[in-house]
Structures are given as C-alpha cells and as structure tokens.
Amino acid sequence: MNSLRKIPATVITGFLGAGKTTLVRHLMEQANGKRIALIINEFGDLGVDREILAACGVEGCTEDTIIELANGCICCTVADEFLPTMDALLNRADPPDHIVIETSGLALPKPLVKAFHWPEIRHRVTVDGVIAVIDANATAAGRFADDPEAVQAMREADDSLDHDNPLEEVFTDQLLCADMVVLNKADLLDDAGLAALETALKAQVRPGVHLVPTAYGKIDPAVLLGLDKAAEDDLDARPSHHDGDDEHDHEDFETFFIDLGPVEDLDALEARLLTAINEHDILRIKGFLDVPGKAMRHLVQAVGPRLDHYYDRPWKADEQRASRLVVIGLHGLDRDAITARIRGLAPVAAL
Numbered sequence: 001m002n003s004l005r006k007i008p009a010t011v012i013t014g015f016l017g018a019g020k021t022t023l024v025r026h027l028m029e030q031a032n033g034k035r036i037a038l039i040i041n042e043f044g045d046l047g048v049d050r051e052i053l054a055a056c057g058v059e060g061c062t063e064d065t066i067i068e069l070a071n072g073c074i075c076c077t078v079a080d081e082f083l084p085t086m087d088a089l090l091n092r093a094d095p096p097d098h099i100v101i102e103t104s105g106l107a108l109p110k111p112l113v114k115a116f117h118w119p120e121i122r123h124r125v126t127v128d129g130v131i132a133v134i135d136a137n138a139t140a141a142g143r144f145a146d147d148p149e150a151v152q153a154m155r156e157a158d159d160s161l162d163h164d165n166p167l168e169e170v171f172t173d174q175l176l177c178a179d180m181v182v183l184n185k186a187d188l189l190d191d192a193g194l195a196a197l198e199t200a201l202k203a204q205v206r207p208g209v210h211l212v213p214t215a216y217g218k219i220d221p222a223v224l225l226g227l228d229k230a231a232e233d234d235l236d237a238r239p240s241h242h243d244g245d246d247e248h249d250h251e252d253f254e255t256f257f258i259d260l261g262p263v264e265d266l267d268a269l270e271a272r273l274l275t276a277i278n279e280h281d282i283l284r285i286k287g288f289l290d291v292p293g294k295a296m297r298h299l300v301q302a303v304g305p306r307l308d309h310y311y312d313r314p315w316k317a318d319e320q321r322a323s324r325l326v327v328i329g330l331h332g333l334d335r336d337a338i339t340a341r342i343r344g345l346a347p348v349a350a351l
C-alpha cells in the first residue's frame, strides 16, 4: 500500500428507511472496476441490508467486500467494533480503493467521523465525505419536524418531561454533519413539493452543502465519491445535539423480532402489517418470508405507512426456510399487541 495516500471513506447516513441501502446498491452497480469495501451497520440485527446487497448479484457485492457490524449502532460501538474492523480492512494484502460505510438509520454520524482521529487508522484513511440520505416525501410531510404547538402543550401539562423529539434530533444531527444531502424518494413528490422542501432544507444545512434530488438513490458515483472533504478535520463545523456528551444511547427507540410460520396468504399479512403500523408508533418493519410452494424468498419492507415487497432470491439448499420480521419504533412499543396483530390473532377493531 502507498503509505502517502490515505484511503478515502464515505459515510452514508440517513434516518431509518430513507434509502441508504438502495443508494449503496446503485453505487456498487456503477463502481466500474473501483474496488469498494462496504461496512454495513443496521439497527435490529437481522442483517437485512447485508442480505439485500449480498443477493443483488452486483460484481463488487461479495462476502469478502461486505462487512457487517451488527452489535448496536456504529456511533456507540466505534472502539469495540468499528476500529478493529477498519484496522483489519486496511491491513489486507490488497486494500480497497474506497470504503463506503452505511450507518444504521439511528446512528449519529459525528462520533463515527471523530473515530478517524484514532492513532490506529488516522494516517491510513480519511473521511472523503458524509452523505445524508433523506426521505424527501416523509420530510416534506413534517415527520422529522418539531411541532412547536405540541411541544408547548406538553410543557404546560408537565414540565418534568423531556420534551425532545427523538426523530427530529437524529434527523438534524445527520443533516448537520453532511457534506451532501441526497433528497431521495423524489418520485413521491411533485415539482412544487420538492422545490418547497429544497428551500426549507437550504436554510438548515451548513453553507455550501449541495442538495441532490433523486429516486431510488440513482446518483452517479462520481458525484458521491471523491468529495475530498477530510471531514474528520473540521468536526467543529458540524454541530450535534450530543456535543459534549461522551455517550449517546438509543433508548428513545427499540427493536424486536417476530417469527411467523410459513405465510400462505401474503395479501392478508400485508393488510395486518399496515394495520399494526397504523395502530402503533412503528417506524420500520423489514424481513423475509417463507411462502410455501415458492422457491424464492419474499422480502418485505415498510417505512411508515409505505410497504414494498418482492421475491429477492431463491432459498439456498442448506438454508432453513423461515419467516422473520424486525420491528423498529419509538420506545414503549406494545410488543404483545403488535405481534398478535401481525400474526392475525388480535380481534379486528369494529368499523
């Protein structure tokens, strides 16, 4: 390895379901021979993102180039997980040309960028840029905005409560750390909606940060990679709600699994998923289903009230067919009620 040249690393951040994995997949498809190593971190360690990328059939997406950090959010496991992983990657006989790190949707990017100062890695790698992917449709709908009237009403009712909005906090931390903001899911907004969102976001991002509208993360890698920002060197310009805290935890959010048997009726399950999402504070559901008689595995993804599903790849001969979903939401989810609803055991509410 040329010791004079630091390997560039791009951090892809963005809230749950914004489209990070979709963008990374497109990036790998367009890599054009550039050897990219992926470090994937996911909240709710079913390994869905890794599976999606490993099953995508793109040349660069191999077991060897995709590394999963599964034991919690990357911002809290930098020392135990991220640094040894990075060290091992950089020590490979044939290190990558570029490293792409997809953080979990709840991770704060700043502690990760800070880790690039650690002596083990700082002479060998640099943060080329931090890309924040946002769900343009959900953002325009105000999903990450504080509602000043609601906050005020809560304060008046009980001033002992912590009134921070956890979604808003994670979203703005990600936005304010970014060197580029990808306005993904632009297909779900009309031109006027997109223009209004761009105007609103321009007032929030750091000066000089570009907003790039797209659908399904289809951005030329030349736009995303090679920003040459050395983000680790200007951390002070990237404000965070957690400046001054050594630790940040994710207790505002929680995740759990639901195991289902073989799913005979996909439409009925989808209807139950949507009902559960409607009834509870669920932010994200994803997982795989075993549909009897089908050689392919069925992938389900829900982001807020939107549900996507498709057969992604054949079950492998040595693989146990199973149906398992991960559910992520705000702390305090009624796990029993959600599980019963999704399994089809809860009584249907009267119309």
Ligand SMILES: Nc1nc2c(ncn2[C@@H]2O[C@H](COP(=O)(O)OP(=O)(O)OP(=O)(O)O)[C@@H](O)[C@H]2O)c(=O)[nH]1
Binding pocket: 014, 015, 016, 017, 018, 019, 020, 021, 022, 023, 042, 049, 104, 105, 184, 185, 186, 187, 188, 214, 215, 216, 217, 284, 301, 302, 303, 307, 308
């Ligand atoms: N309509 C629309 N759907 C999209 C777009 N990009 C991604 N999706 C869908 O949104 C869902 C979430 O996409 P992912 O790429 O898995 O999002 P993510 O940010 O990696 O999600 P987490 O890993 O849970 O944080 C999937 O069902 C995608 O197919 C887009 O531009 N438009």
